[in-house]
Amino acid sequence: MIRFEHVTKRYADGTTAVDDLSFEVAEGELVTLVGPSGCGKTTTMKMVNRLIEPTSGRIAVDGEDIAEADPVALRRRIGYVIQQVGLFPHKTVLENTSTVPHLLGWQRKKGRERAAELLDLVGLDPSVYGDRYPDQLSGGQRQRVGVARALAADPPVLLMDEPFGAVDPVVREHLQTEFLRLQSQVRKTVLFVTHDIEEAVRLGDRIAVYGSGRIEQFDTPATVLGAPATPYVADFVGADRGLKRLSVTPIEPGDLEQPPVVHLDDPLPKAAARLASDGARWAVVLDDAERLHGWIPADAADGAEGLVRDHARRMEAWLPVGAPLKQAFSTMLQHDAGWIAVLDEDRFLGVLTPARLHEALRRSIDADAGGIARGDVRLQTVADA
Numbered sequence: 001m002i003r004f005e006h007v008t009k010r011y012a013d014g015t016t017a018v019d020d021l022s023f024e025v026a027e028g029e030l031v032t033l034v035g036p037s038g039c040g041k042t043t044t045m046k047m048v049n050r051l052i053e054p055t056s057g058r059i060a061v062d063g064e065d066i067a068e069a070d071p072v073a074l075r076r077r078i079g080y081v082i083q084q085v086g087l088f089p090h091k092t093v094l095e096n097t098s099t100v101p102h103l104l105g106w107q108r109k110k111g112r113e114r115a116a117e118l119l120d121l122v123g124l125d126p127s128v129y130g131d132r133y134p135d136q137l138s139g140g141q142r143q144r145v146g147v148a149r150a151l152a153a154d155p156p157v158l159l160m161d162e163p164f165g166a167v168d169p170v171v172r173e174h175l176q177t178e179f180l181r182l183q184s185q186v187r188k189t190v191l192f193v194t195h196d197i198e199e200a201v202r203l204g205d206r207i208a209v210y211g212s213g214r215i216e217q218f219d220t221p222a223t224v225l226g227a228p229a230t231p232y233v234a235d236f237v238g239a240d241r242g243l244k245r246l247s248v249t250p251i252e253p254g255d256l257e258q259p260p261v262v263h264l265d266d267p268l269p270k271a272a273a274r275l276a277s278d279g280a281r282w283a284v285v286l287d288d289a290e291r292l293h294g295w296i297p298a299d300a301a302d303g304a305e306g307l308v309r310d311h312a313r314r315m316e317a318w319l320p321v322g323a324p325l326k327q328a329f330s331t332m333l334q335h336d337a338g339w340i341a342v343l344d345e346d347r348f349l350g351v352l353t354p355a356r357l358h359e360a361l362r363r364s365i366d367a368d369a370g371g372i373a374r375g376d377v378r379l380q381t382v383a384d385a
Protein backbone atom coordinates (compact mmCIF):
# COMPACT_ATOMS: atom_id res chain seq x y z
CA MET A 1 0.00 0.00 0.00
CA ILE A 2 1.26 3.49 -0.85
CA ARG A 3 0.07 6.57 1.00
CA PHE A 4 0.79 10.23 0.24
CA GLU A 5 0.03 12.72 3.01
CA HIS A 6 0.21 16.42 2.10
CA VAL A 7 3.28 15.93 -0.05
CA THR A 8 4.83 18.97 -1.73
CA LYS A 9 7.91 19.10 -3.92
CA ARG A 10 9.53 22.41 -4.70
CA TYR A 11 12.70 22.33 -6.80
CA ALA A 12 15.68 24.57 -6.05
CA ASP A 13 14.69 27.01 -8.81
CA GLY A 14 11.31 27.57 -7.16
CA THR A 15 9.23 25.28 -9.45
CA THR A 16 6.46 23.64 -7.46
CA ALA A 17 6.20 20.28 -9.22
CA VAL A 18 3.77 18.70 -6.75
CA ASP A 19 1.55 20.70 -4.44
CA ASP A 20 0.03 19.27 -1.24
CA LEU A 21 -0.75 15.84 -2.65
CA SER A 22 -2.73 13.29 -0.60
CA PHE A 23 -3.92 9.94 -1.92
CA GLU A 24 -3.70 6.24 -1.27
CA VAL A 25 -3.10 3.20 -3.46
CA ALA A 26 -4.58 0.08 -1.88
CA GLU A 27 -2.75 -3.24 -1.75
CA GLY A 28 -3.00 -5.00 -5.12
CA GLU A 29 -4.46 -1.92 -6.78
CA LEU A 30 -3.23 -0.39 -10.03
CA VAL A 31 -3.47 3.39 -10.08
CA THR A 32 -2.62 5.30 -13.23
CA LEU A 33 -1.32 8.87 -12.98
CA VAL A 34 -2.31 10.71 -16.13
CA GLY A 35 -1.90 14.30 -17.23
CA PRO A 36 -0.11 16.56 -19.69
CA SER A 37 3.67 16.93 -19.83
CA GLY A 38 5.22 18.68 -16.86
CA CYS A 39 2.28 18.29 -14.46
CA GLY A 40 4.31 16.41 -11.84
CA LYS A 41 3.63 12.71 -12.53
CA THR A 42 7.26 11.57 -12.66
CA THR A 43 8.15 13.67 -9.62
CA THR A 44 5.33 11.95 -7.71
CA MET A 45 6.58 8.53 -8.69
CA LYS A 46 10.26 9.18 -7.99
CA MET A 47 9.45 10.32 -4.48
CA VAL A 48 8.17 6.80 -3.72
CA ASN A 49 11.58 5.18 -4.27
CA ARG A 50 13.41 8.27 -3.00
CA LEU A 51 15.08 9.20 -6.25
CA ILE A 52 13.56 12.58 -5.34
CA GLU A 53 12.99 13.77 -1.77
CA PRO A 54 9.79 15.68 -0.95
CA THR A 55 10.06 19.23 0.40
CA SER A 56 7.32 18.51 2.92
CA GLY A 57 4.73 15.87 3.75
CA ARG A 58 4.97 12.15 4.35
CA ILE A 59 4.95 9.05 2.13
CA ALA A 60 4.35 5.59 3.57
CA VAL A 61 4.85 2.24 1.85
CA ASP A 62 3.17 -0.66 3.64
CA GLY A 63 2.64 1.57 6.64
CA GLU A 64 6.31 2.48 6.94
CA ASP A 65 7.42 6.11 6.58
CA ILE A 66 9.94 5.87 3.72
CA ALA A 67 11.94 8.82 5.08
CA GLU A 68 13.09 6.39 7.80
CA ALA A 69 14.05 3.63 5.34
CA ASP A 70 17.46 3.04 3.83
CA PRO A 71 17.01 4.25 0.21
CA VAL A 72 18.98 1.37 -1.32
CA ALA A 73 17.09 -1.29 0.65
CA LEU A 74 13.84 0.54 -0.18
CA ARG A 75 14.56 0.44 -3.93
CA ARG A 76 15.14 -3.29 -3.81
CA ARG A 77 11.65 -3.72 -2.39
CA ILE A 78 10.12 -1.62 -5.15
CA GLY A 79 10.12 -2.71 -8.79
CA TYR A 80 10.80 0.13 -11.23
CA VAL A 81 10.11 0.13 -14.97
CA ILE A 82 10.91 3.13 -17.13
CA GLN A 83 10.49 4.00 -20.78
CA GLN A 84 14.13 3.61 -21.78
CA VAL A 85 14.14 0.29 -19.89
CA GLY A 86 17.78 0.74 -18.83
CA LEU A 87 18.87 -2.84 -19.48
CA PHE A 88 22.61 -3.48 -19.10
CA PRO A 89 23.85 -3.79 -22.70
CA HIS A 90 26.74 -6.12 -21.83
CA LYS A 91 24.56 -8.55 -19.87
CA THR A 92 22.29 -11.23 -21.33
CA VAL A 93 18.52 -11.16 -20.90
CA LEU A 94 18.74 -13.77 -18.14
CA GLU A 95 21.50 -11.87 -16.33
CA ASN A 96 19.58 -8.61 -16.64
CA THR A 97 16.46 -10.23 -15.21
CA SER A 98 18.29 -11.74 -12.25
CA THR A 99 20.06 -8.48 -11.31
CA VAL A 100 17.98 -7.67 -8.23
CA PRO A 101 17.83 -11.22 -6.83
CA HIS A 102 21.63 -11.22 -7.25
CA LEU A 103 21.93 -7.90 -5.36
CA LEU A 104 19.68 -9.31 -2.66
CA GLY A 105 22.19 -12.13 -2.18
CA TRP A 106 20.07 -14.95 -3.63
CA GLN A 107 21.98 -18.00 -4.77
CA ARG A 108 22.88 -17.74 -8.45
CA LYS A 109 20.88 -20.84 -9.38
CA LYS A 110 17.75 -19.69 -7.55
CA GLY A 111 18.04 -16.21 -9.10
CA ARG A 112 18.35 -17.64 -12.61
CA GLU A 113 15.44 -20.02 -12.10
CA ARG A 114 13.29 -17.14 -10.93
CA ALA A 115 14.41 -15.04 -13.91
CA ALA A 116 13.53 -17.82 -16.35
CA GLU A 117 10.11 -18.20 -14.73
CA LEU A 118 9.44 -14.49 -15.11
CA LEU A 119 10.59 -14.35 -18.72
CA ASP A 120 8.07 -17.09 -19.39
CA LEU A 121 5.40 -15.10 -17.57
CA VAL A 122 5.98 -12.01 -19.75
CA GLY A 123 5.83 -14.15 -22.90
CA LEU A 124 9.54 -14.60 -23.70
CA ASP A 125 10.75 -18.19 -23.92
CA PRO A 126 13.92 -18.21 -21.77
CA SER A 127 15.49 -20.95 -23.90
CA VAL A 128 15.18 -18.69 -26.96
CA TYR A 129 15.79 -15.25 -25.48
CA GLY A 130 17.67 -15.90 -22.23
CA ASP A 131 21.16 -15.77 -23.75
CA ARG A 132 20.54 -12.84 -26.08
CA TYR A 133 21.83 -9.33 -25.44
CA PRO A 134 19.45 -6.36 -25.30
CA ASP A 135 20.44 -5.07 -28.77
CA GLN A 136 19.30 -8.42 -30.20
CA LEU A 137 15.70 -7.75 -29.11
CA SER A 138 12.83 -5.68 -30.53
CA GLY A 139 11.60 -2.64 -28.59
CA GLY A 140 8.56 -4.54 -27.32
CA GLN A 141 10.70 -7.46 -26.19
CA ARG A 142 13.04 -5.10 -24.33
CA GLN A 143 10.03 -3.65 -22.49
CA ARG A 144 8.96 -7.16 -21.51
CA VAL A 145 12.43 -7.86 -20.10
CA GLY A 146 12.14 -4.58 -18.18
CA VAL A 147 8.87 -5.76 -16.62
CA ALA A 148 10.30 -9.22 -15.84
CA ARG A 149 13.35 -7.65 -14.23
CA ALA A 150 11.21 -5.36 -12.07
CA LEU A 151 9.21 -8.36 -10.84
CA ALA A 152 12.19 -10.67 -10.29
CA ALA A 153 12.61 -10.14 -6.56
CA ASP A 154 8.82 -10.29 -6.11
CA PRO A 155 8.51 -6.73 -4.79
CA PRO A 156 5.10 -5.85 -3.35
CA VAL A 157 5.17 -2.45 -5.07
CA LEU A 158 5.78 -1.62 -8.72
CA LEU A 159 6.46 1.83 -10.17
CA MET A 160 6.04 2.16 -13.92
CA ASP A 161 6.92 5.39 -15.72
CA GLU A 162 5.55 5.39 -19.29
CA PRO A 163 6.81 1.81 -19.66
CA PHE A 164 5.13 1.32 -23.04
CA GLY A 165 5.67 4.85 -24.33
CA ALA A 166 8.46 4.08 -26.78
CA VAL A 167 6.80 1.32 -28.83
CA ASP A 168 4.36 1.61 -31.73
CA PRO A 169 0.60 1.61 -30.99
CA VAL A 170 0.00 -2.01 -32.03
CA VAL A 171 2.81 -3.42 -29.86
CA ARG A 172 1.71 -1.08 -27.13
CA GLU A 173 -1.82 -2.45 -27.05
CA HIS A 174 -0.39 -5.94 -27.00
CA LEU A 175 1.89 -5.14 -24.07
CA GLN A 176 -1.03 -3.55 -22.21
CA THR A 177 -3.14 -6.70 -22.65
CA GLU A 178 -0.27 -8.88 -21.48
CA PHE A 179 0.40 -6.64 -18.55
CA LEU A 180 -3.25 -6.79 -17.45
CA ARG A 181 -3.13 -10.57 -17.60
CA LEU A 182 0.11 -10.57 -15.62
CA GLN A 183 -1.24 -8.16 -13.02
CA SER A 184 -4.34 -10.33 -12.53
CA GLN A 185 -1.93 -13.09 -11.51
CA VAL A 186 0.64 -11.20 -9.45
CA ARG A 187 -1.63 -8.47 -7.97
CA LYS A 188 1.10 -5.94 -7.19
CA THR A 189 0.43 -2.48 -5.80
CA VAL A 190 1.19 -0.40 -8.90
CA LEU A 191 1.66 3.29 -9.65
CA PHE A 192 1.66 3.70 -13.42
CA VAL A 193 2.51 7.01 -15.10
CA THR A 194 1.21 7.78 -18.58
CA HIS A 195 0.18 10.83 -20.58
CA ASP A 196 -2.22 8.72 -22.64
CA ILE A 197 -5.79 8.79 -21.32
CA GLU A 198 -6.69 5.63 -23.28
CA GLU A 199 -3.90 3.74 -21.54
CA ALA A 200 -4.86 5.17 -18.15
CA VAL A 201 -8.49 4.10 -18.61
CA ARG A 202 -7.60 0.67 -19.89
CA LEU A 203 -5.14 -0.27 -17.17
CA GLY A 204 -6.18 1.61 -14.05
CA ASP A 205 -8.40 0.30 -11.27
CA ARG A 206 -8.47 4.01 -10.45
CA ILE A 207 -7.04 7.02 -12.27
CA ALA A 208 -5.49 10.17 -10.86
CA VAL A 209 -5.95 12.97 -13.38
CA TYR A 210 -3.26 15.59 -12.84
CA GLY A 211 -3.61 19.27 -13.41
CA SER A 212 -0.56 21.36 -12.67
CA GLY A 213 1.03 19.71 -9.60
CA ARG A 214 -2.38 18.69 -8.25
CA ILE A 215 -4.83 15.86 -8.67
CA GLU A 216 -8.02 17.13 -10.26
CA GLN A 217 -9.90 13.85 -9.95
CA PHE A 218 -9.08 10.48 -8.40
CA ASP A 219 -11.66 7.85 -9.25
CA THR A 220 -12.53 4.78 -11.31
CA PRO A 221 -12.16 5.05 -15.09
CA ALA A 222 -15.94 4.81 -15.53
CA THR A 223 -16.58 7.73 -13.18
CA VAL A 224 -13.80 9.90 -14.60
CA LEU A 225 -15.21 9.38 -18.09
CA GLY A 226 -18.87 9.56 -17.06
CA ALA A 227 -18.74 12.34 -14.53
CA PRO A 228 -15.60 14.46 -14.93
CA ALA A 229 -15.16 16.45 -11.72
CA THR A 230 -14.05 19.69 -13.37
CA PRO A 231 -14.11 21.30 -16.83
CA TYR A 232 -10.34 20.66 -16.96
CA VAL A 233 -10.88 16.89 -16.57
CA ALA A 234 -13.72 16.91 -19.11
CA ASP A 235 -11.42 18.64 -21.57
CA PHE A 236 -8.54 16.29 -20.84
CA VAL A 237 -10.54 13.09 -21.26
CA GLY A 238 -11.83 14.44 -24.57
CA ALA A 239 -15.06 14.95 -26.42
CA ASP A 240 -15.18 11.27 -27.37
CA ARG A 241 -15.31 10.12 -23.76
CA GLY A 242 -18.61 8.37 -24.55
CA LEU A 243 -16.68 6.11 -26.89
CA LYS A 244 -13.85 5.60 -24.39
CA ARG A 245 -16.45 4.52 -21.85
CA LEU A 246 -17.28 1.54 -24.01
CA SER A 247 -14.06 -0.10 -22.85
CA VAL A 248 -14.80 0.31 -19.16
CA THR A 249 -18.55 -0.33 -19.04
CA PRO A 250 -19.42 -4.00 -18.44
CA ILE A 251 -22.43 -5.80 -19.92
CA GLU A 252 -25.03 -6.27 -17.17
CA PRO A 253 -27.95 -8.73 -17.24
CA GLY A 254 -30.39 -5.78 -17.18
CA ASP A 255 -29.01 -4.56 -20.53
CA LEU A 256 -30.19 -7.66 -22.36
CA GLU A 257 -33.15 -8.33 -24.59
CA GLN A 258 -35.09 -11.61 -24.17
CA PRO A 259 -35.90 -13.09 -27.58
CA PRO A 260 -38.04 -16.26 -27.77
CA VAL A 261 -36.08 -19.38 -26.85
CA VAL A 262 -36.59 -22.83 -28.39
CA HIS A 263 -34.73 -26.11 -27.98
CA LEU A 264 -32.95 -28.34 -30.49
CA ASP A 265 -35.43 -31.18 -30.01
CA ASP A 266 -38.58 -29.07 -30.19
CA PRO A 267 -40.86 -29.90 -33.13
CA LEU A 268 -40.80 -27.13 -35.72
CA PRO A 269 -44.56 -26.40 -35.53
CA LYS A 270 -44.17 -25.72 -31.79
CA ALA A 271 -41.23 -23.40 -32.49
CA ALA A 272 -43.20 -21.64 -35.23
CA ALA A 273 -46.12 -21.08 -32.85
CA ARG A 274 -43.73 -19.67 -30.22
CA LEU A 275 -42.21 -17.28 -32.78
CA ALA A 276 -45.63 -16.22 -34.06
CA SER A 277 -46.98 -15.49 -30.59
CA ASP A 278 -44.00 -13.18 -29.97
CA GLY A 279 -44.16 -11.69 -33.45
CA ALA A 280 -40.40 -12.43 -33.61
CA ARG A 281 -38.31 -12.99 -36.73
CA TRP A 282 -35.92 -15.40 -35.06
CA ALA A 283 -35.45 -17.39 -31.86
CA VAL A 284 -32.43 -18.45 -29.85
CA VAL A 285 -31.79 -22.20 -29.89
CA LEU A 286 -30.52 -23.99 -26.78
CA ASP A 287 -29.52 -27.62 -26.34
CA ASP A 288 -30.84 -30.04 -23.69
CA ALA A 289 -28.41 -28.70 -21.12
CA GLU A 290 -29.68 -25.13 -21.75
CA ARG A 291 -26.41 -24.21 -23.47
CA LEU A 292 -26.37 -21.89 -26.45
CA HIS A 293 -26.47 -23.71 -29.76
CA GLY A 294 -27.49 -20.94 -32.17
CA TRP A 295 -30.62 -19.48 -33.68
CA ILE A 296 -33.43 -20.23 -36.10
CA PRO A 297 -35.13 -17.74 -38.43
CA ALA A 298 -38.95 -17.62 -38.34
CA ASP A 299 -39.32 -18.39 -42.06
CA ALA A 300 -37.36 -21.68 -41.61
CA ALA A 301 -39.81 -22.85 -38.95
CA ASP A 302 -42.98 -21.58 -40.59
CA GLY A 303 -45.10 -24.43 -42.04
CA ALA A 304 -42.19 -26.93 -41.80
CA GLU A 305 -42.19 -30.40 -40.22
CA GLY A 306 -39.36 -32.02 -38.30
CA LEU A 307 -37.25 -30.71 -35.45
CA VAL A 308 -35.61 -27.39 -34.70
CA ARG A 309 -32.19 -29.07 -34.96
CA ASP A 310 -32.80 -29.67 -38.71
CA HIS A 311 -32.86 -25.93 -39.39
CA ALA A 312 -30.94 -24.39 -36.49
CA ARG A 313 -27.86 -22.35 -37.32
CA ARG A 314 -24.76 -22.09 -35.18
CA MET A 315 -24.08 -18.81 -33.40
CA GLU A 316 -20.45 -17.85 -32.93
CA ALA A 317 -21.00 -14.33 -31.63
CA TRP A 318 -21.31 -14.58 -27.87
CA LEU A 319 -19.68 -12.98 -24.83
CA PRO A 320 -19.62 -13.58 -21.08
CA VAL A 321 -21.66 -11.21 -18.93
CA GLY A 322 -19.33 -8.54 -17.52
CA ALA A 323 -17.32 -8.22 -20.75
CA PRO A 324 -16.87 -4.57 -21.78
CA LEU A 325 -19.38 -3.02 -24.18
CA LYS A 326 -16.51 -2.24 -26.53
CA GLN A 327 -15.86 -5.95 -26.96
CA ALA A 328 -19.57 -6.47 -27.64
CA PHE A 329 -19.48 -3.79 -30.32
CA SER A 330 -16.38 -5.19 -31.97
CA THR A 331 -17.78 -8.76 -31.81
CA MET A 332 -20.93 -7.55 -33.59
CA LEU A 333 -18.82 -5.97 -36.32
CA GLN A 334 -16.50 -8.94 -36.63
CA HIS A 335 -19.38 -11.41 -37.08
CA ASP A 336 -21.53 -8.94 -38.96
CA ALA A 337 -24.21 -9.81 -36.39
CA GLY A 338 -27.26 -7.75 -35.43
CA TRP A 339 -27.14 -9.26 -31.94
CA ILE A 340 -24.83 -11.29 -29.75
CA ALA A 341 -25.67 -13.83 -27.08
CA VAL A 342 -24.54 -13.14 -23.52
CA LEU A 343 -23.72 -16.06 -21.23
CA ASP A 344 -23.03 -16.55 -17.55
CA GLU A 345 -20.57 -19.44 -17.65
CA ASP A 346 -22.62 -21.80 -19.86
CA ARG A 347 -26.02 -20.34 -19.05
CA PHE A 348 -27.76 -18.21 -21.69
CA LEU A 349 -28.83 -14.86 -20.22
CA GLY A 350 -30.18 -12.91 -23.18
CA VAL A 351 -28.95 -10.99 -26.20
CA LEU A 352 -27.37 -7.62 -26.73
CA THR A 353 -28.44 -5.62 -29.77
CA PRO A 354 -26.96 -2.33 -31.05
CA ALA A 355 -29.96 -0.45 -29.61
CA ARG A 356 -29.52 -2.12 -26.20
CA LEU A 357 -25.78 -1.42 -26.28
CA HIS A 358 -26.44 2.26 -26.90
CA GLU A 359 -28.99 2.29 -24.08
CA ALA A 360 -26.54 0.60 -21.68
CA LEU A 361 -23.96 3.25 -22.46
CA ARG A 362 -26.42 6.11 -21.89
CA ARG A 363 -27.64 4.50 -18.68
CA SER A 364 -24.13 4.10 -17.32
CA ILE A 365 -23.34 7.76 -18.05
CA ASP A 366 -26.55 8.93 -16.32
CA ALA A 367 -26.01 6.49 -13.43
CA ASP A 368 -22.53 7.84 -12.70
CA ALA A 369 -23.65 11.44 -13.04
CA GLY A 370 -26.59 10.85 -10.66
CA GLY A 371 -24.77 8.47 -8.30
CA ILE A 372 -27.42 5.75 -8.80
CA ALA A 373 -27.45 2.16 -10.09
CA ARG A 374 -27.58 1.69 -13.84
CA GLY A 375 -30.82 -0.30 -13.58
CA ASP A 376 -32.55 2.64 -11.83
CA VAL A 377 -31.92 5.13 -14.63
CA ARG A 378 -34.99 6.20 -16.59
CA LEU A 379 -33.82 7.20 -20.02
CA GLN A 380 -35.40 10.15 -21.75
CA THR A 381 -35.95 9.64 -25.43
CA VAL A 382 -35.98 12.40 -28.03
CA ALA A 383 -39.76 11.96 -28.20
CA ASP A 384 -40.09 12.57 -24.40
CA ALA A 385 -38.03 15.72 -24.41
Ligand SMILES: Nc1ncnc2c1ncn2[C@@H]1O[C@H](COP(=O)(O)OP(=O)(O)OP(=O)(O)O)[C@@H](O)[C@H]1O
Nearest residue numbers: 011013015017036037038039040041042043044195
Ligand atom coordinates in the same frame (compact mmCIF):
# COMPACT_ATOMS: atom_id res chain seq x y z
N1 LIG B 1 15.32 18.87 -11.26
C1 LIG B 1 14.39 19.78 -11.52
N2 LIG B 1 14.59 21.09 -11.28
C2 LIG B 1 13.62 22.01 -11.54
N3 LIG B 1 12.41 21.71 -12.04
C3 LIG B 1 12.15 20.43 -12.30
C4 LIG B 1 13.12 19.40 -12.08
N4 LIG B 1 12.57 18.22 -12.46
C5 LIG B 1 11.32 18.49 -12.90
N5 LIG B 1 11.08 19.83 -12.81
C6 LIG B 1 9.83 20.51 -13.18
O1 LIG B 1 8.79 20.01 -12.37
C7 LIG B 1 7.58 19.94 -13.12
C8 LIG B 1 7.04 18.52 -13.07
O2 LIG B 1 7.93 17.64 -13.76
P1 LIG B 1 7.67 16.08 -13.92
O3 LIG B 1 8.84 15.49 -14.59
O4 LIG B 1 7.26 15.53 -12.62
O5 LIG B 1 6.41 16.12 -14.89
P2 LIG B 1 5.68 14.94 -15.69
O6 LIG B 1 4.24 15.15 -15.45
O7 LIG B 1 6.26 13.64 -15.34
O8 LIG B 1 6.01 15.31 -17.19
P3 LIG B 1 6.34 14.37 -18.47
O9 LIG B 1 5.05 13.71 -18.84
O10 LIG B 1 6.79 15.37 -19.49
O11 LIG B 1 7.41 13.41 -18.05
C9 LIG B 1 7.92 20.44 -14.51
O12 LIG B 1 7.55 21.78 -14.60
C10 LIG B 1 9.41 20.26 -14.60
O13 LIG B 1 9.98 21.21 -15.48
